[in-house]
Amino acid sequence: MPVPALAITDLAKSFDRPVVEGLDLTVAAGEFYALLGPNGAGKTTILRMVAGLLAPDAGIIEIFGTDVRKDPVGAKRLLAWVSDEPMVYDRLTPLEYLDFVAGLWQVEPSRARETANDLLALLGLKSHANELCGGFSKGMLQKVALAGALIHDPRLIILDEPLTGLDAGSARQVKDVLLEKVRKGVTIIMTTHILEVAERMAQRIGVIAGGRLVAEGTLTELRARTGRESTLEEIFLELVETASAAP
């Protein structure tokens, strides 16, 4: 049986109240997985625990068989994290930023340089490659952050609302780059509130409510579960409503 890209077992996390409870989730290698849920459902908390940015209270997280808690450095080598708030330095240019990220992941300099140029061209940032990021729009920063996530060829990319604040053209560029990565065998896990994006791009969709996975499957499987031919939006709303009504 192939090793899954992500295997989460009995994950739990509480702050003032339980945010994630007994979560089991498996994402196969090379899969595009969309994680949906209402505000405060625990999506970001789950992904931050996977990225090693939050320590779980209980449970196991494995990335390609590497336990995130036992070998955090080994797990981090395999993944890239992109949050909805672009993590970019105002006083570095996109090229310098990519050079810095490549340095952190110890990418060989000449390969890093070539990949950086390719990524900037692909994301329409070539003409801004030598400008300081401080004056960039949110969309441009988001694209720089995405290029940073891709420069070290991660096997698993985790994106938290990556399309927030992007114009139609930029959103299209980002979606194309992500789909290309999936075609090359990279695994992508993405949260989004734009259900149309999940409907069109994701192979499997997970719905989180109250820190639990309330439904999971392909769009067809989710439709079968609700028992009617609906849009993802209708399915999502019904699932969330049912979950919040449950004791």
Place this chain on the structure above:
Amino acid sequence: MMAPPGSLLWFARHELRLAWRDWLAMMTGGRRVRLFGFLFGGLAIYALLHFIAAAIIAPAAANGIAADKPTLVMVTGIGLLFFSVMLSQALESITRVYYSRSDLDLILSSPASTRSLFAVRTGAVALSTALLSALLASPIINMLAFFAGYHWLWAYLVLPACSALAVAIAMALTMGLFRLVGPKRTRLIAQILAAIVGAGFVIGIQAVAILSFNSYSRFALFSSPDLLAALPSPDHWLWLPARAVLGDAVSAVPVIAAFLGALALAMLFFSPSYGRLAVAAASVGQSTRHRTRTGTYFTGRSQAQVLRHKEWRLLQRDPWLLSQTLMQMLYLLPPALLLWVNYGEGAGAFIVIVPVLVMASGQLAGGLAWLALSGEDAYDLVATAPIPAQSILRAKIEAVLVVVAAVLAPLLALLALNSWTMALATGLCAILSAASATAIQVWFRIPMRRAMFRRRQVASRAATISEAFASITWAGTGALLSVGSWVAGLTAIIALVVLGISRSLSPHRS
């Protein structure tokens, strides 16, 4: 009665409400009980300052303080010291009136009068400058009033007038900068100017004192017979502000009227252009100028080197942060000058510079450590990089300490040429001071935007107070160690206790 929306009073009420809530949030951090702690602690410190002021003033006031030339020179000199601080603060605040965005976009896009807003905001700057300077000067004024006569209370009227003048000058300087260098560079130059004005006057008179009297005391200059002989007689207009402080109503009235008038004129003159300049300032954004460097800088290095070089590059590229650091560096100039003037004349004269160097290294390390540890703009990126968390921490601490060492090394080397034992004591305590400040920043680190540097004290007052106490106690230890006093052991223990308390209070205890 409600003021009509958009009027001067309406804006004043709005600003006052915001300022009050901001202050309350800053003091309480969301917990009311902290406010009581702050008030009691503040009152205790305030009372202590009165005792210190009494100890200084009582002997001087025993035979009465006459409004003679030496007194007028001393009052004017001290007044100028205060005024330089006021002007520095006013420059910094007035720049923010033009550049701070927050609600400015909302107000500028509304049909409300920008002239009213400008008047209220510059008035608020004058008021806050006056309050701060009155708070700082009040122990001295109160004790002077107590020991030398109530006429000294006139100072409380002269101080707000002086702050009004400082704000008027700050407005004129800012407008001058807008015309000379344009909105793109005005903020940076004004901030650097504020740093230089704030520290420059203090340092300038110290430099004169060192060069002329071989003394580190800035007051040596004010009481010098040569200076007294060179200055005009006591009835000259130059001494009007000093005579006003001393309670001479005939001098006070024109001084207060002139200074307040200067502010009113500046408001009247500069308010029509406020809306236009604020929009121009907003249009500037941040510089995106092209960088010509095309080679790799970070790749090909170890991960620790990558992190260290990133810190240094960001610091080097941020002129605003450099200007903030410049303040601390400026204070190192007098010790350097003292070293230079007394070179080869024995070690005795240098004892005064030991605590200054130790203190400066602690303060510098604290600021830089905050930037590297808490002010990490790409916190998530660095945290998800395949490097153990301890290695990230170590690399950042190294980046900080290398900068501190680079700044201090030349001064220590110069000191070592005169007295290697003193240099050794200074070096040791400077390392301990820098290490303590860095450790405190490690224990209290909270991810924040780098741009929040100015408000870092707000995040944790415990860290700020601990850092200051640790620097002071290590500075004392350095001075005592330099003269071979056993009391150095005692102050070192106090420094360690401060660190222990700080660690026990911190959210990160590893």
